Amino acid sequence: MRNRRSAAFKAQIVQELLGGEKSISELASKHKLHPTVLSHWKSQAVKGLPSLFERSSAKERESKVLEDKEKEALYEQIGRLTTQLTWLKKKSGINSDA
Numbered sequence: 001m002r003n004r005r006s007a008a009f010k011a012q013i014v015q016e017l018l019g020g021e022k023s024i025s026e027l028a029s030k031h032k033l034h035p036t037v038l039s040h041w042k043s044q045a046v047k048g049l050p051s052l053f054e055r056s057s058a059k060e061r062e063s064k065v066l067e068d069k070e071k072e073a074l075y076e077q078i079g080r081l082t083t084q085l086t087w088l089k090k091k092s093g094i095n096s097d098a
Contacts, residue, residue, distance in 0.1 A: 010041050010045075011045075013027060013033075013038060013041060014041050014045040017038060017041075017042050018042070018045075024038050024039060024042075
């Protein structure tokens with residue numbers, strides 16, 4: 001069974017790697033991990049660094065699109081419910097003007 005490591009643990013190891021004080025082999029033996037795993041974590045971190053400095057990340061844009069779709073769906077529902085309420089008032093004889 002695979003051991004799952006927390007993001008904080010991985011970040012700590014990558015920081016140590018980027019610090020350059022110890023080699024991948026030294027850190028791997030210290031933490032009882034395979035050097036390939038550490039290399040993979042390091043490459044993931046380096047690939048993700050540019051996104052930290054973007055003004056409007058892809059996640060924010062995606063979140064905005066989802067928010068707009070949800071808002072549109074809610075307005076559609078309000079329109080349907082308003083129409084149904086008006087119809088029910090008319091059929092039941094309730095006068096909405098009085």
